[in-house]
Amino acid sequence: MTEGSKTEPLYFxxxxxxxxxxxxxxxxxxxxxxxxxxxxxxxxxxxxEDGDLHWGIRPxxxxxxxxVFDRDEHDSYFDALxxxxxxxxxxxxxxxxxxxxxxxxxVPCFELWLLLHFExxxxxxxxxxxx
Numbered sequence: 001m002t003e004g005s006k007t008e009p010l011y012f013x014x015x016x017x018x019x020x021x022x023x024x025x026x027x028x029x030x031x032x033x034x035x036x037x038x039x040x041x042x043x044x045x046x047x048x049e050d051g052d053l054h055w056g057i058r059p060x061x062x063x064x065x066x067x068v069f070d071r072d073e074h075d076s077y078f079d080a081l082x083x084x085x086x087x088x089x090x091x092x093x094x095x096x097x098x099x100x101x102x103x104x105x106x107v108p109c110f111e112l113w114l115l116l117h118f119e120x121x122x123x124x125x126x127x128x129x130x131x
Contacts, residue, residue, distance in 0.1 A: 007110060007111060007114065008028075008068055008110055009028045009029070011110075011114060012028040012068075013028055016028070029043075029047060029052075029055065029057075033046070035069075036074055036075075036076045036080075037067075037069040037070075037074050037076045037077050037079070037080030037081075037103075037105070038076040038079050038080045038083060039076075040067045040068070040069045040080065041067040041069075041080045041083045041084050041087075041103060042083070043067075044065050044066070044067040044101070045065075045087060045091070045101075048060065048062060048065050048091060048093075048099065048101075049091070058094075059094075060091075060092070060093045060094045061093060061094055062093060062099065063093050063095075063097060063099055063100065064099065064100045064101075064102075065087075065091075065099060065100070065101045065102070066101075066102050066103075066104050067080070067084055067101075067102070067103050067104065068104045068105075068106070068110070069103070069104075069105060069106070070105070070106045070107075070108065070109040070110055071105055071106065071107040071108050071109065072108060072109055077105070080103060080105075081103050081105065084101055084102060084103035085103070087099075087101040088100060088101045088102065089101075
């Protein structure tokens, strides 16, 4: 589950393709409940529990769930980290085994990480909160 509806899904789909991971093993979905970190984590849980047959996602069919969101200036950032941590190992997938549920937070934001990953940037960063 990702906060963004374009950048993050495209990036992760490219990774899936580059490593030739079968799409049945990876589902990248933008959060549909909103972009606040707690909304992203809540949607990841909902999608895991309820599935989405329109996208071919069966309920409880994953053994790992990742919620990807930015630190930015979100008020719910720490709540989202705690919520994801509270879900880790508590949910069960269709074989009744525990699910790994993790938050992946981009600090300060995914776009900066993506830029630094692919470009040699020497410009100073301003107004960046690294908490």
